[in-house]
Amino acid sequence: MTLARYFGPWTYGFVAAALLLFAIAAWSGAGSVGPTLSTALAFGAISVLVGTGQMFVIASGAGNIDLSVPSVLTLAAYVSMTAVASTGGLASIGLVTALAVGMAAGALNYAAIRFLALPPIIATLAWSFIFQSFAFNLGGEATLKPPPALMAFTTLRFLGIQVMPLVVMGLSILAALTLVRGVWGRQLLATGQSERAAHFAGVRVGRVRLVAYMVCGAAAGLAGFLLAGFTGGAALNMGDTYLLEAIAIVALGGTSVAGGQANAIGIWGAALFFNLMGTMLNMFQIQAGVRFVTMGLLILLIVAIVPRPQAR
């Protein structure tokens, strides 16, 4: 454990986010930093939630990825809002439903990978079509209103600090501890590094991966539930932006796409950087096309410069 290990590439996201914050402060005065940061934190929290789930799946071995995240997010938002509406506004029922939908989706994803022997990218894609259809039929074009308690929670502030990002930060720390200290976390990383070696060491590889996919689904479900509360209801395309962005922030946050190496805290740096970048380009009123190109170039630049995590 050298110092370089602590200040590895995963910290670059935080540095870049801080630099952007300075740039925003210099451009439009120190007063704009607070609101900008709080917006970035709130939307960043949703990205981090989705990304953390994706991180567990990606870390479980090369080729493992969950493409069904956007449709699971949308479906969970619809199902939970419907459940809330039918029980007369109980937010806790919605939370449990969203988590259950997510976990079921994750289990189905893994079942298709395992029993149909499909590459994860194809299995999760096919499921995402099916989940999307269910969301279509459940919600149609209508926007389902979230319960007041949930809306209040997502915008709740304690001593001027938003609570929702704090809760997600707590979950990030929990995820980081699971990876470093938890039995399942160690087994997951072992599986990601070498499935054969893990198997011979007595790790039940299949069960470890199943849990990874279920955690990923649950995280997407929770994100859908919170996002519905934050943006005033479930909408059909609400999950779309969270697929590519989440994969990008996981990779930039220090998780190896080859598997076996994960970093839960680094995701926050990359997510903040992305959201602040979006805010800044918006502030300069830059055209949507230029914004996409800038984002793309930044992703390429960062992956090309940053040394890769050393677990291949």
Next chain:
Amino acid sequence: MAEQVLRPSSALLPVLLPAVALCVMLGAIFWVQPRAMNYFGFTLLLKLSPPLVFAALAQMLIILLGDIDLSNGAFVGMVTCIAAVFLVSSPATAALLMVLAMAVYVTLGLLILWRGLPSIIVSLGASFIWLGAAIIILPAPGGSVPGWLKAAMTWKPPLLPLPVWIALAAALLGEYLLMHTSFGVILRAAGSNPRALRRAGWSIAMARATVYGVAALLLALSGLMLSGLITSGDPNIAPSYTLLGVGAVILGGGTFSGGQVSPVGTVLGALTLSLAGSFLSFLNIPPTWQIGAQGVILFLVLAGRILLDRGKRI
């Protein structure tokens, strides 16, 4: 692993599954709608398949190298925008922009090699660039394409409908170039065993640049054909091509391990997935369930792989 790839007898097996899937799909369509069983019926059923066939072949080449391209559909969308904006007014500009885009595509392929980057992340970044460039060129769907392009896509050739001719030509040419020429062996080795290729004195960079270059060319052709079919450009027309293309490659017997793909299988896979859409609209399935039914079909056709794999292991 590599020896098995080079043996010609194993080349027939991967084609079996997509061929059976395609026949079952066609049988089901004609059972539901017997009147579709003629020249015009086929033309209509397969109308939108040629661009998907080419995009799937491009994805196959990238998967051949052991990479994956998540920017495939965005690139095709960008080409439709370039075609719809510049092809009528200034064909030279259109050609220049397309060559430039292809050069960038090849550069990214080399960047993946030189810096040892994960292709999934690089192509993710690239997809943002293609989408952004498309929106800069054409902010909202529209524009117009030259008459010759429209005429080419609606041409009615003798004997077989145009999409069938295109699929046949693409499959046979691809199969010949990749599986039956010595240069094809080099390209496949670049995916399955790059170290052996380097030891034998070949340049991996050259092989990869060639593969990425041909893939970019196929994507450009796919975009041109698509713009001829929809007679306009749209940045967001083809995001589904990325993953349908991957689906076609896997259905066609390809694997992600590198060096193991089948051009004929990929073309058959792309036709099958393209027909799935037509089949569902014939069945009068409500639009909200159609996309889900497509997922179920993807599972059903791919489930056949298990039977095949079992046969291979014994």
